Amino acid sequence: MSGSPSSIRKSPSHLSSTLQSKKSISFTEKGKETLKKGYAGATQSRMSVSRNLFILPEMKMTEKMNISSGKIVQVLDKNGVDVTPRPLYCPDPHAAKPNKLLSSQEGSLGSDFIASYSMYQNTINPSVMGQFTRSVLGSSTVSKSSISTTESIAGDLEEPYKGGKLASFTDLRVMRAAPETVLTKEDLEKNVEILLTETDTLRFFDLPTVMVSVESEDAEKVTQRNKKYEILCKNRLGNDLYVERMMQTFNGAPKNKDVQCDKIIMEDQGIMATTWDLYDSYSALELSSLAVKRSAIESSSKASVLPRERDQRLLGSTTDKNSEASSLMDIENVILTKVHEDEEDHADAILKSDKFLQDLFFMERVIMENIFQPKLAAYRQLPVLKEPEPEEPKEFLEGEKVGEVEEEVKKEEEEEIEINAEQSTIPANLERLWSFSCDLTKGLNVSSLAWNKINPDLLAVGYGHFGFKEQKRGLACCWSIKNPMWPERVYPSPYGVTAVDFSIGTPNLLAVGYYNGTIMIYNVQSSNNVPVLDSSESPQKHLGPVWQLQWIEQDRGTTGDDKREFLVSISADGRISKWVIRKGLYCHDLMRLKRTTAGSNVKGGDKEKKGEALLSRQAPGMCFAFHPKDTNIYLTGTEEGHIHKCSCSYNEQYLETYRGHKGPVYKVTWNPFCPDIFLSCSADWGVIIWQQENLQPLLSFYPTTHVVYDITWSPKSSYIFAAANESRVEIWDLHVSILDPLIVNVANPGIKFTTVLFAKHTDCLLVGDSDGQVAVYELRNMPSASDSGRGDIINTLLGSKSNQPG
């Protein structure tokens, strides 16, 4: 009997006998225990294979057991005993039952629980079915445990009569499920009575301890039992009383359950808080308050614009194209064209922006620097970067400017090789660095050069022919050292430019004198070509070419002004004029150059001036030079060949007249170090050094049979000056020799050198020629005189024999 419930297995043959025996037993038992036990129902289980065998105490004690509903087949053995195999699975016939059971309870709803419990195991315990555990459970999660508990209980109940634990029927505490009915407001307001009662303690699991304290009461018994067991085990081996037998336990078919949740997509987001980011955020916070005000205004204007054009996209740069859209057009077309135009617009906007122009400007200069790096470095007297790869000197030289004449290249090759070979023993020479030239200036004659007073890199060049027959268009350009290939500013004009000069007080003003006598003043800071001031409407404008312009700063102690600056010009109509910028150019004549009679000169007695038909009483002035220390005194050279010393105080008479030249005096310059010496050059091939008090020339040079167009003193040494005649450029060093020039640089055939200018802070010389090029030469290996700045050059010169003009 002990094994009877557990021996119910799948074999039906056993079933019947056991059933029967069981039945007999069970029923009687049932009879006893019905009062004790109640109905128990397992809780609702979702995964339930609900099986229960329900035995009602009211059931008649029939041989047959109507277990499952719908069971038809019955098997009877030879004795007529019903040996119908029990089904392994019984659906829950219990549906009706809860109502009955529950009706006795208060406030319970049938929906709350279904008396069924699932069993994964195939063991059928019909006797067990009689008892159901109805446990109090509120959630489905606990249902699993309930299954296990019921199983365990079922396991326990396998030996129900051995006093296993039985779940007792306890008071129901039914969990009220979410009510299906809609609660009305009154329902909510109603007071609901809920009765709570305490259940008895349910034991779900009890694992009795297998250890007993030695000091407890049962210790004695336990130890005795242990001893007995040991003896039993010992006796077991080889004992006939004990038979080994195998048993197989049914292992329940495990079921694997997998749960798969949705893939959790993870994204990493990071930001690096850089210093500038923080700075930007803080400054944006400060600006946001300002921006709010502005955006309010902007948005209102934009709102009015948008609906008119039906533009579906806000353009970052609103240009005129938007206004062209007519409201009658097909919307699609509008949008498509707008899309295309937007892109173009945006690209155009970029191209038109100021910043882009500026970037291009810088880029060009950077490129220039790359191209001209050795030259510019030599100019600025910086070390020249040399690329590590060796290149032949030819290639090296070929990498020079565009438009260079082949002969010059060869000459430079020779120079270059020469220089590389013997650095120490070669004499002073000019090394050509580069030349300012471009397509615009090709073919024009360079007539004047002037440095900017503030920016040592800015050079003004005037292009215009000297002779009357050769007159072409003219050009005034501003070149920068940083870009030798394209001028920064270009001021074209139909007349040739004959003089340029930068202002001292306002260094952005450039005065340009033209062949037709007009003077224009340009502001080089602005990029348009319109002059600021123009003298062409002035009634006192010059009638002949303006041969020289200079800005003079003069102390006007009487009027109380600090330093007033005015422009002085000399022109072929014989006037030296002073221009002052008030409202426009206001002219005032400083001097009218009159023709002087050569009465004192006996040689010229044949040519009696009186008898000549004088075309004008004025002598065309070619040049002037203000005394560096005393701006009241100035020298002026005329076409007659005379040099007059004049003063600003007298505008009728000359102070002195220096006669020495036989042709027009093209240039007069004071020595920057020695206040008494000045230099003049003329078309009679000669260069003459004068001393102020001496009316006769001090020294004269006739190096070639060419006209000397320009001369200039070196800013570094009082002995050095440069002269440009038609065929060559000469550098004279009076300290070294007064007979021969120190350096001679011969021009290419067909090109005349017309202007020279020294660079102020470097050892470089600028030479302009008749082809529109301004070449920059570096003076190399100049003899360094320790006393170059001396003012007593006279003593040196007087010490040597002075030449008389021949």
Place this chain on the structure above:
Amino acid sequence: MIRKTEVEETLKRIQSHKGVIGTMVVNAEGIPIRTTLDNSTTVQYAGLLHQLTIKAKSTIRDIDPQNDLTFLRIRSKKHEIMVAPDKEYLLIVIQNPCE
């Protein structure tokens, strides 16, 4: 309009200077606006230089947030790449220095 001709002239001059291999103007998305090289090269240069410019700018501003990057020059064995960066565009010129 005057501005535009000036820009065009300057661009043309730059392109014709000695040693200049290519000139590119790309907008902020890397789309070329004006270029003398082929499209694939342009896009490649634009993409790579854009990243480098951002890094360089970040470096400069990290040191001093009030400073900003104005020009970037990379000199390599074969040539020199010059970049003028801006918020909206990149002006890139590749030149072969004459030495």
